[in-house]
Amino acid sequence: MKAVIVCASKSHGNTRAIADEIGSVLGAKVVTPGEFNPAELGEYDLIGFGSGVYFMSLDPVLRQLVASLPQVYGKDAFVFATSGIAEPGLRPYLRNFSADLEEKGFDVVGGFSCRGLDTMGPLKLIGGLNKGRPNADDLESARGFAEMLLGRY
């Protein structure tokens, strides 16, 4: 099974830490949206797409990358995100993103999210929200998620 992880992590490397943990279980390299070459899609059995949440949305470059991909046929994908606060019910980032991937023909086989250090705006003044996260427990959960994915193959 060959996997790759495309990860946008622009603030503190929170999402990248999750991507690296998942990647170490899957034996997958982690690349930025700019580094991913859509022409290589066919090489992979499983593709992970993840991002921090910025202004109530996933990274626009990652979303544009997905929008630019050619149609695929039942290729497995998974999604993940880190954010300052849990996603609001009216704006389910990962569910909406999964729907974008499914429109492209991906089978979205799993999703993972956790909190990450958030120093956006005035939060900086108090040292940020979710200090130390993702923490050891978050990484352990990410590892469990990756093992679940690996178990499919």
Ligand SMILES: Cc1cc2nc3c(=O)[nH]c(=O)nc-3n(C[C@H](O)[C@H](O)[C@H](O)COP(=O)(O)O)c2cc1C
């Ligand atoms: C510019 C900016 C906007 C953000 N907007 C949100 C937001 O709308 N909702 C939220 O829960 N967290 C928000 N955050 C917090 C990030 O989602 C959180 O810190 C995340 O873990 C960052 O991941 P990264 O270190 O991989 O970039 C924002 C952070 C930044 C820097």
